[in-house]
Amino acid sequence: MLFQDREDAGRQLARALVKYRSRHPVILALPRGGVPVAAEITAQLEAPLDLVLVRKIGVPMQPELAMGAVVDGEQSLIVRNQDVVELAGVSEETFDVVCREELAEIERRRVRYLGDRARSDVKGQVAIIVDDGIATGATTLAAIRALRKREPKELILAVPVAPLETLQRLHTEVDAIVCLDTPRDFGAIGYYYRDFRQVDDDEVIAILERFPARKMAAPAP
Known part of the structure; x- marks a missing residue:
């Protein structure tokens, strides 16, 4: 199709x-x-x-490859793709850095798209x-x-x-x-x-x- x-x-x-x-x-x-x-x-x-x-948490050198995802909410929900994390050799610190970057993009989108909607x-x-x-x-x-x-x-x-x-x-x-x-x-x-x-x-x-x-x-x- x-x-x-x-x-x-x-x-x-x-x-x-x-x-x-x-x-x-x-x-x-x-x-x-x-x-x-x-x-x-x-x-x-x-x-x-x-x-x-929601934002994909991409592997730093292969951003299209998802090592997890994060969703906005009263408490952010993070889903980890542990197999990809381990295969790519991504440290906990690196995962957290990328996660924070994606949370920042989520916040930007919330303000830009939704405002006070x-x-x-x-x-x-x-x-x-x-x-x-x-x-x-x-x-x-x-x-x-x-x-x-x-x-x-x-x-x-x-x-x-x-x-x-x-x-x-x-x-x-x-x-x-x-x-x-x-x-x-x-x-x-x-x-x-x-x-x-x-x-x-x-x-x-x-x-x-x-x-x-x-x-x-x-x-x-």
Whole structure:
């Protein structure tokens, strides 16, 4: 499967999620790439849109290789990929330095993207986590575990594309997974999009302005 762009992927994913519309879900996007995907789902499901501020903790010499991830919250949640930490020979001190750098970027994004925007309360709600794809799953896992602490009624993971092996590892962490393509020989997320240009801060802000925070519906029965 090849998506034209993130908006196309979002529209296709929205069709697969339409059964959740009557359950008044909350859509939670991983910035930045997940936000244009989530926007299409938000529009189709007439749902609130919010962000999950999560950052990959990359190996210093190979930043694309995740040795963990960190998620914003009342207490930051850190997920370690211990196998990668040990394989790369990363010390505890180095891990902590990179982690602090990513926390600083999370704080920058919170101020820039959200400002004084009201946040969605997911307690007792159906929560749908959205990204533009999953590779190793480190950031996704961190986002899932952070959201679990907020006690949603049901937690759904929705992505256009992800390797089957990664989804199998995440299966026990969520109540359901909606994924349109699960190639075994994955490569990289960008391989599945004709247009996979980088999403910038201004685009994220513009999308959030299109979907202002609003009062939640009653918890899903």
